[in-house]
Amino acid sequence: MTDTPYTPFDIVFVVGGTHGNERTGVTLVQHWLQNPADVQRQTFTTRLLLGNPEAIRKNVRFIDRDLNRSFLPQHVDGETAEAYESGRAREIAATLQSDRPGKRTFAIDLHTTTAKMGITLITNTDSVNLAIAADAQKRLPGARIYCFADSDRINSCLRAAADGGLGVEIGPIPQGVVRHDTLETTYGVVQEILNTLESFNEGNFAPPDPHLPVYLHDRHMLYPGVPSGAPPVFIHREIEGRDYRPLAPGHPIFHDLNGQVVCYEGVDTTYPVFINEAAYYYENIAFSLTRKMPLASLFASG
Ligand SMILES: [Zn+2]
Structure with missing residues (x-):
């Protein structure tokens, strides 16, 4: 692990509907847009974002291509540049970077799965992201950390456009529906990640246990x-x-x-x-x- 002091995050984006038929995140973002105090903390600003509005409207995963595989330059500017999701990726990347330089951004991207994954925190191998996932996991009994080595797959996802980020996968739940239990679970996961980021920013943050089990893709x-x-x-x-x-x-x-x-x-x-x-x-x-x-x-x- 790095010995570098942790640098606080200034803006935390909570994103729902990166996949338009994963309604839990959509519903929570819509709720928090009406109740923003629920997701604000003292040490950073929280912003709310709906990832793929057109796919949300149609209750489908995506329109032309998977938005969460669309953030590499070859997707945004290359031969798929005309796709609806490439345009959305350009807009979202600009939003996540609009206050740079000088501000550090973190993205919490909310997903659901039809698989029996329980609470899963998805991250790359960045040591800060892993430390935040590990700390959040301590607050979330039973949650697991699913990690991806550096690759186009992980670098093309939405949260790669921010300085730091975690994906949240909750399941099982069918596509296209909202359920009270998944909604409540995801609500709690977001609160604990925000609490972790608050502790991180305050410097009240222990390095992760090196023995903590992670699942490497x-x-x-x-x-x-x-x-x-x-x-x-x-x-x-x-x-x-x-x-x-x-x-x-x-x-x-x-x-x-x-x-x-x-x-x-x-x-x-x-x-x-x-x-x-x-x-x-x-x-x-x-x-x-x-x-x-x-x-x-x-x-x-x-
Ligand atoms: Zn998803």
Whole structure:
């Protein structure tokens, strides 16, 4: 971990509806726009933002392309520059950076999942983001930290446009609906992240426990290719809903209605997440594989 003193954040953006059919964040942002004192703190200004208004209006994930994969220069200015979400990414990046230089911004991006992910805090390997995730987790029993190494995938997401940020994933909940329990859980998660940022800004902040377990993204598991005329396969009953539980080599992961089973062929035990996530069907992704490791080992190789 870094020994550099932590630099406070000046503006915290709470973002809902980056995916237009994830209504929990949309509903909370709409609530807080009417009740802004709920999300204000002494040491920073909180701003509220709806990520993808057109997708929210249609209750769909996106219009032309995934907004949360649209923040790299090649998306904003490249061949996809005409996409609705590329325009939105330009606007959001400008908003997140409008008070620079001299102001540090942090983005809390609110998502939901159809997978049984519980409370998940998503971050890159930036030591400040990890420290904030670790501190927030102490306030959120059962929450897990899902971490992505530096890559186009993580650098193309909305919160990468701010100086710091966390993604919040809560599930399971179907797409396109609001439920009281998910709403209340997400409400509490945002409050605790804001409380963490307040402590961080006040310097009342301990470095994270180096032994804290984190789940490092490894790769996606695609649905197996099915020859034309063969029956379709789907997630095996034995891993359905078992996000973050160990999956050993040889364990069943897919089957079909004829009883044909496909087993996991990796060499090491993995920890699958986003199992049977509805939003990933169009990309043929069945789930993602992670490696569970102590926080300190993320930095072991420098
Ligand atoms: Zn989402």
